[in-house]
Amino acid sequence: MNALTQGNMFTSVATREHILLTGATGFLGGSVAAQLMADGQGAGLCFLVRADTPHQGLERLRDNLRQHGVSERDCLALDAGQILCGDLLDTSWLARETPRLMQMDRVINCAAVASFSKNPTIWPVNVEGTFAFAEVLARSARLKRFLHVGTAMCCGPERESPISESWEFPEAEQQLVDYTASKAEIERRMREELPGLPLVVARPSIVVGHRSLGCQASGSIFWVFRMGFALESFTCGLDEQIDVIPVDYCAEALIGLARKPQLNHDLYHISAGHGSACTFAEIDRAFALANGAEPVGERYRKVGVDDLKSLANSFESRIGPANPRLVLRALRLYSGFADLNYLFDNSRLLEEGIAVPPRFTDYLEVCVRSSSEVSIAAQMQWDFK
Numbered sequence: 001m002n003a004l005t006q007g008n009m010f011t012s013v014a015t016r017e018h019i020l021l022t023g024a025t026g027f028l029g030g031s032v033a034a035q036l037m038a039d040g041q042g043a044g045l046c047f048l049v050r051a052d053t054p055h056q057g058l059e060r061l062r063d064n065l066r067q068h069g070v071s072e073r074d075c076l077a078l079d080a081g082q083i084l085c086g087d088l089l090d091t092s093w094l095a096r097e098t099p100r101l102m103q104m105d106r107v108i109n110c111a112a113v114a115s116f117s118k119n120p121t122i123w124p125v126n127v128e129g130t131f132a133f134a135e136v137l138a139r140s141a142r143l144k145r146f147l148h149v150g151t152a153m154c155c156g157p158e159r160e161s162p163i164s165e166s167w168e169f170p171e172a173e174q175q176l177v178d179y180t181a182s183k184a185e186i187e188r189r190m191r192e193e194l195p196g197l198p199l200v201v202a203r204p205s206i207v208v209g210h211r212s213l214g215c216q217a218s219g220s221i222f223w224v225f226r227m228g229f230a231l232e233s234f235t236c237g238l239d240e241q242i243d244v245i246p247v248d249y250c251a252e253a254l255i256g257l258a259r260k261p262q263l264n265h266d267l268y269h270i271s272a273g274h275g276s277a278c279t280f281a282e283i284d285r286a287f288a289l290a291n292g293a294e295p296v297g298e299r300y301r302k303v304g305v306d307d308l309k310s311l312a313n314s315f316e317s318r319i320g321p322a323n324p325r326l327v328l329r330a331l332r333l334y335s336g337f338a339d340l341n342y343l344f345d346n347s348r349l350l351e352e353g354i355a356v357p358p359r360f361t362d363y364l365e366v367c368v369r370s371s372s373e374v375s376i377a378a379q380m381q382w383d384f385k
């Protein structure tokens, strides 16, 4: 039996810390779970999963972990006692599960509605539900760290790059989308209203693919690059840089920040930063090499966001069958972030001894290979679920 299947066993396993991971059925959380399991920490993990029963939750978790390369043996070693069923949209379960939450040493909070769309659950989940969850954990005498996963984009537009970590946020209406506004608001509320919470916030930049699995677990955002090169047009200049990291690097950094006994700060970017960001021209060349094609290079046209509409006639021939209205909406939304041209300073993270991030062009070929059977329109669905 696993140590987490009975509450009274926690105290008898003095050396093993108990880590509660949320969002493990998703992209970042799945990668964090996969790495903790590869490090032999599987038995000490507890997972907050949306499910009616622990068994159903376990099956949902296993399905995702397989996509993150976890072996069948390791998937089967997890048991239903490690699943805590709970939804951040309706937090009535918190009262029932408080005793169990009080037995956690560390929390890695990856759960959120991570969508640029107008989704009515963004604020209730990302702000209200997350706050209710953190409020319970703030009462724990045992909890050593609550590592909350934010987003570097919560700094808002019109900032001067490179961006350093800051607890100052723009007004919600200045944010590009509700999602970033919600992510800023929950950070502010936890920090100001929960002084008892051992809060550390990690803000990843743009997470795309995995160094060895490519887009197998998620095609999130990779489709934007495919679309831009297929259309030979987008709103960024080829000489501009973009701050992209792979999900397995992000997970490695999150685990480092969650487990390191002492940290120098309570807020970190997890980003490519100045040293590892790539220009679109470099990405174009790596993309072309991986596809056995010529780079777009001179044929590339930088267009304004209002000109994106003029590309709609060529959507079908260049990117395959797709709903033009949806493609246009997606291009507009993502161009808003790409145009910010932000690099996020990662010196705090590196000073903690976390490895230097890889460059997107180092593993882009793996992303191309793993996407070869997936149409651009189908891959886009990762971000419009």
Ligand SMILES: NC(=O)c1ccc[n+]([C@@H]2O[C@H](COP(=O)([O-])OP(=O)(O)OC[C@H]3O[C@@H](n4cnc5c(N)ncnc54)[C@H](OP(=O)(O)O)[C@@H]3O)[C@@H](O)[C@H]2O)c1
Pocket: 022, 023, 024, 025, 026, 027, 028, 029, 049, 050, 086, 087, 088, 089, 109, 110, 111, 112, 113, 114, 125, 149, 150, 151, 152, 183, 203, 204, 205, 206, 207, 208, 220
């Ligand atoms: N991906 C990026 O590029 C990126 C960049 C910066 C920051 N982040 C941050 O990283 C975190 C994870 O993002 P992701 O890309 O991994 O997103 P994701 O793949 O959509 O995963 C989201 C996770 O949150 C869970 N979740 C959603 N609503 C929930 C609810 N009501 N109650 C409980 N759990 C809920 C999902 O569970 P279900 O499976 O049940 O839906 C899933 O496990 C988010 O906080 C996001 O802001 C992501």
